[in-house]
Amino acid sequence: MAIVEAERRGDVAIIRMNNPPVNALGHGLRAGLDKALAEANGDAAVKAIVLIGTGKFFSAGADITEFRAEMREPYLPQLIDRIEASGKPVVAAINGTALGGGLELALGCHYRVADKDVRQLGLPEIKLGIIPGAGGTQRLPRAIGVEAALQLITSGAFIDAKRAAGIGLIDQLADGDVLGAAVAFARGQICKPPRRLGEKSIDAATIPAGLFDKARAGIARHPSGPIAPKAAIDAVEASTTLPIAEGTARERQLFREAAASPYARALQYAFFAERQASNLPGIGADIKQRAIERVGILGAGTMGTGITLAFLNGGFPVTIVDTTEEALDKGVGRIKDTLSANAKRGRITEAQAADRIAKLTPSLDVDDLGKADLIIEAVFENMALKKEVFAKLDQIAKPGAIIATNTSTLDVDQIAAVTKRPQDVVGLHFFSPANIMRLLEIVRAKKTGNDVMATSMAIAKRIGKVGVQAGVCDGFVGNRMLAAYGGEVQAMLFEGAMPQDIDGALEAWGMAMGPLAVSDLAGLDVGYRIRKERKLTGEAAQFARIADKIVEMGRLGQKTGAGYYRYDANRKRQVDPEVEALIRAEAEALQIKQRPIPAEEIVERSLLRLANEGAKIIEEGIALRASDIDTMYLNGYGFPAWRGGPMWQADQMGLKKVAERIRGYAAKYGERWRIAPLIERLAADGGTFAALNAKKT
Ligand code: T1G
Ligand code: NAD
Secondary structure (H helix, E strand, O other), rough: OOOOEEEOOEEEEEEEEEOOOOOOOOHHHHHHHHHHHHHHOOOOOOEEEEOOOEEEEEEEOHHHHHHOOOOOOOOOHHHHHHHHHOOOOOEEEEEEEEEEEHHHHHHHOOOOEEOOOOOOEOHHHHHOOOOOOOOHHHHHHHOOOOHHHHHHHHHOEEEEEHHHHHHHOEEEEEEHHHHHHHHHHHHOOOOOOOHHHHHHOOHHHHOOHHHHHHHOOOOOOOOOOOOOHHHHHHHHHHHOOOOOHHHHHHHHHHHHHOOOOOOHHHHHHHHHHHHOOEOOOOOOOOOOOOOOOEEEEEEOOHHHHHHHHHHHHHHOOEEEEEEOOHHHHHHHHHHHHHHHHHHOOOOHHHHHHHHHOEEEEEEOOOOHHHOOOOOOOOOOOHHHHHHHHHHHHHOOOOOOOEEOOOOOOOOOHHHHHHHOOHHHEEEEOOOOOOOOOOOOEEOOOOOEEEEEHHHHHHHHHOOOOOOEEEEEOOOOOOHHHHHHHHHOOOOOOOOOOHHHHHHHHHHHHHOOOHHHOOOOOOOHHOOOOOOOHOOOHHHHHHHOHHHHHHHHOOOOEEHHOOOOOEOOOOOOEOOOOOHHHHHHHHHHEEEEEEEEOOOOHHHHHHHHHHEEEEEEEEHOOOOOOHHHHHHHHHHHHHOOHHOOOOHHHHHHOOOHHHHHHHHHHHHHOOOHHHOOOHHHHHHOOOOHHHHHHOOOO
């Protein structure tokens, strides 16, 4: 099948893009379109042109895999300018997803007809650390107004066809047969001068005063980092002051600046890393997945309720079980409140909220989980209890059901061993709040079946999660690295950095929230219970003294109004001299001479502890790839996507320098900084985690 197909319906030429999987506008497709367009324009029998995609995609935009290569003509902006300049009406028949350069292509067309069920329209370039670079920042404001365009471009959000029609982006909605509708629409435009967005001027009176200043003031902690958001605002502002030719030239310049930044490379790395995570060696499309229609949740606490919401939002009927009426009612109440709050905020419709509540079955009887295809256990973090409930689930679960545990630290092999069906057991480790956090750590136990792994990966996608495989060890991948990072943070407290210094340095560097503020949010009792369960000794016990003392003072974090910080009525954190005094006293007790620790050192020690532990985890085979670890930290631990992840950061620093720095810290601090042999080896060979990754694809 040709990458571009041309056909005719009477005097209307139809040009179809056919570049699976997503009609990415790589060189081949651009050249094919350019040729077909020229032929249609050159053919006197052709009076109008319709451009359409294939399957679920109109086009997902420029080919991101080409970004590092030398771009070849026709460039996308050239192609779009030629479409717009066409003397014959050109209609975009938007049969499916139209994003980035794909939507810019449609904006170059004179009219847009879309299938009413299209759900993904937008200019999400900012999520890749760039801006629309083929006229989108100039044509979209002309199509839908400056304010709406600015919002769409700086958020990178997707909108559906109905909304797009409502704001003037789409001229007509089609109910099925979008091609037929577009051909009819095009025929209606023959002999009329084409409507070119580029020729439209923007009425300054429609621009709210201070729009751009307000937008600039709001991008300090934009998830795409410091460059692209500002470039996007500058480019849209240019559309209000410059004619299209100058405006697109300004856009091009801003695009290049953003594309050259390390943050764009990090975000594009993150894009592909997320997609690579679902490729599990030895588990191809030939592995038959299990059918999952009904889900059962055991434990209606913090996690059980969040996980239930994630599945209800994913369209699954869910049975939720707890031991006491009180606990069950509390959990079900939280689920219903969240759904109605989401309806009030317009995130879902009232009808959707009612439908999801109707799909929820609360029960006090674990036997009611016997109908479920997937059961997820989220009871207290205690091995004896986990074994007890898994022995029970082994009896009542139907043959072929997947039985999963949401444990955050315990040995899944041991849990599976109490059942007669260890091949059906897997760890599905959600992150709190489970209906929000995108990461799902899929813990593969020794006997977990390949079909269970394949099914778990697919389930993750169905509920909007990013599934990443982890092996069994203490804390799996994410929490094991968090323990190393957290341990270094505690050590720096003893050495003289105060909570606000550590959180301040890491937040200024880009972390969504500093580690001590995160602990206060999650609840300090969770960590305290895990430390007591582990019976820490030596340096680990020593460095847990501050955290333990704070909990023993009844300070459990935000939920008690005090933890490492004190919290006001609006949950705003405040430095607490009582904690500062406690830290100084503990340091004195251990005769540790305190000193001010520079922000750079705080950031470097935190990142290198993460990367060093990550390297050990890769070496042990607990994580498949360095990019999996980065995907986990971006989607489960508030690591800024524009920084790529801890393993990406180590590569940017250069593993030779990383090794030197770690050896330096090991000489100063001892065993906890023992360097990972993998880093030693890669540093010696001039290797990188990224290259190692490529070998594991
Ligand atoms: N280029 C290259 N490959 C792409 C691609 C793209 N734009 N989009 C998707 N893929 C690959 C992806 O890697 C995966 O490959 C397969 O397609 C299926 O994707 C000038 C410069 C469209 C919502 O930001 O958001 O235009 O892993 O698994 O969940 O202004 O992909 O199978 O080998 O994600 O159904 C702007 C990016 C580009 C959209 C579909 N466009 N894509 O999600 O499938 S910049 C975007 C997505 C631009 C111009 C600028 C999603 C999707 P593989 P998938 P999905
Ligand atoms: P929680 O204390 O909020 O809820 C546990 C619930 O389990 C309670 O409602 C309790 O009544 C119920 N329960 C206890 N024994 C039961 C039994 N035999 N049958 C049915 N229900 C029973 O705890 P949580 O924070 O939701 O943690 C649950 C699990 O999830 C733990 O393994 C924890 O490590 C893990 N986890 C927690 C977090 C987090 O941030 N809280 C994150 C990831 C994983």
